[in-house]
Each structure stands twice: as C-alpha cells, then as structure tokens.
Amino acid sequence: APAHPLWPEIERVTLEQLQYARLGVEGGVWQLFAEDGEMKMYKREEEVDGLAVDPLKAVHTVKGVTGREMTHYFFSPDVRFEWETTLEQMKVLETIADDTLVILQIHKRVWPASQRDALFWSHVRRVPNDTDRDAQDIWIACNHSTEHHEAPSNEGKMVRVSLTVCLVCQTSIEPPSDGGPVTRDHLTCKITYCSVVNPGGWVPTSALRAVYKREYPKFLKRFTQYVKDRCDKQPILF
Numbered sequence: 001a002p003a004h005p006l007w008p009e010i011e012r013v014t015l016e017q018l019q020y021a022r023l024g025v026e027g028g029v030w031q032l033f034a035e036d037g038e039m040k041m042y043k044r045e046e047e048v049d050g051l052a053v054d055p056l057k058a059v060h061t062v063k064g065v066t067g068r069e070m071t072h073y074f075f076s077p078d079v080r081f082e083w084e085t086t087l088e089q090m091k092v093l094e095t096i097a098d099d100t101l102v103i104l105q106i107h108k109r110v111w112p113a114s115q116r117d118a119l120f121w122s123h124v125r126r127v128p129n130d131t132d133r134d135a136q137d138i139w140i141a142c143n144h145s146t147e148h149h150e151a152p153s154n155e156g157k158m159v160r161v162s163l164t165v166c167l168v169c170q171t172s173i174e175p176p177s178d179g180g181p182v183t184r185d186h187l188t189c190k191i192t193y194c195s196v197v198n199p200g201g202w203v204p205t206s207a208l209r210a211v212y213k214r215e216y217p218k219f220l221k222r223f224t225q226y227v228k229d230r231c232d233k234q235p236i237l238f
C-alpha cells in the first residue's frame with residue numbers, strides 16, 4: 001500500500017463505510033423518504049450543534065452495468081460535471097494513486113444558504129467477496145473530508161461542509177440458459193449509497209431538509225442513468 005500519510009485513514013474509513021453500507025435499513029431507525037422504481041431512499045433525522053446532519057442511505061438496483069463500471073464513473077473526476085448538477089468548480093489537488101485523489105469541489109449556492117465547498121479524499125477499490133465464492137467482487141467508492149495544504153482557506157467567502165460518502169456495488173450475473181455469452185442483459189448491479197453531510201455552518205433545518213429531499217433522489221437517478229448510457233453497447237468491465 002502506498003506510503004502516504006492519509007493512507008491509514010483511507011484504509012480504515014473505506015472499510016468502515018463498507019460495513020456500514022452492508023447493514024440493512026431494518027430496525028425502524030431509517031425513515032423511507034423517497035421511492036422511484038427500484039430506488040429507495042432512507043434518512044435518519046439527527047442534529048449536531050443544532051445543525052441537521054441527516055444520515056442518508058439509498059438502495060437501488062440497476063440493470064446492465066457492473067459495480068466496477070458504476071464506481072469507476074462515480075470516482076472519475078473527468079466526467080463529474082456530466083452528472084453532478086450542483087457542482088460549480090472542481091480541482092484535483094493531489095493524485096495519491098490512480099485510485100486515490102484529493103479533490104476540492106465548490107457547489108452552487110443553494111438558497112437560502114451561503115455557498116459551500118467540500119474538500120475530500122476519494123478512493124475506489126475492489127473487495128473480494130469473502131462470503132459467497134461464486135458471487136462477483138464488491139466495489140466501493142468512498143469520499144471523506146480531509147485537510148490539505150493546497151486548499152484555499154477562503155476566509156469568510158465559503159462555508160466548508162464535512163462529508164463521508166460511499167457507493168457500494170454488488171454485481172450479479174444471471175447466465176443465459178442457452179449457454180450463450182453473458183451480455184449486459186444478464187447483469188444486475190445492487191447499489192447502496194450512503195452519505196453524511198455536515199453543512200458546516202448554520203442553515204435553517206427545514207430548508208436543509210428540503211434541499212436534501214429534492215436533490216438526493218435527483219442526484220442518484222441522474223448518476224445511475226448516466227452510467228447506463230455510458231456503458232450501453234460498450235464491452236463489459238467486470
């Protein structure tokens with residue numbers, strides 16, 4: 001593993017997020033707040049210092065793509081503006097490895113809040129499926145707030161959010177009964193998207209909850225559709 005000061009934290013948080021994502025939404029602590037076809041979005045209403053920091057967990061089933069493809073396009077900064085509609089600026093501050101970056105994002109101002117930015121490391125990895133031999137490997141992409149000497153301190157101009165986000169994908173293949181080649185019609189990708197975003201500064205709780213209720217379903221629908229469109233008619237990446 002690369003000898004970078006962030007590496008131990010990247011390793012720990014990525015694996016913690018993997019376990020967290022794999023916990024179901026049973027137990028009655030999660031509130032279903034949006035549903036669209038296969039996509040189900042849950043939240044927990046929590047406040048930290050009077051700020052709503054509502055953990056979110058979404059589950060979705062997407063046909064015709066693999067977990068490697070889904071997490072690749074989630075991780076790749078080159079395509080982020082094609083699906084992330086609330087992004088205004090993005091800069092890769094450091095390339096730690098080909099699967100690990102430090103990114104600064106400035107998001108569009110969301111009325112009535114002041115404009116926010118997010119500074120985080122981003123990591124993607126394949127996790128061998130230790131429980132089920134003939135299942136495909138699991139892929140996880142994880143974004144977690146960090147400090148970085150290259151990031152502007154932007155006194156007073158921008159409020160910095162802190163976030164931990166993961167996208168965990170499990171691909172399954174239903175091989176064709178006629179023994180023919182596996183095509184995208186035989187692929188199903190089960191995804192779990194988890195996010196905890198601390199808005200970093202005062203936002204009226206009702207306004208923040210309205211933003212999340214509007215933006216998260218839109219975001220996940222748009223992102224997964226983007227990946228389906230990109231992968232259509234392309235060779236499958238397992």
Ligand SMILES: CCCCCc1ccc(-c2ccc(S(=O)(=O)CCO)cc2)cc1/C=C\c1ccccn1
Binds near residue numbers: 118161199216219
């Ligand atoms: C009023 C509060 C404004 C919040 C501004 C804001 C901060 C952070 C973020 C955000 C959302 C998803 C990620 S990610 O999953 O890592 C993918 C890479 O971009 C990183 C950052 C968004 C948004 C603003 C809107 C918003 C809120 C949810 C969902 C979608 N948009």
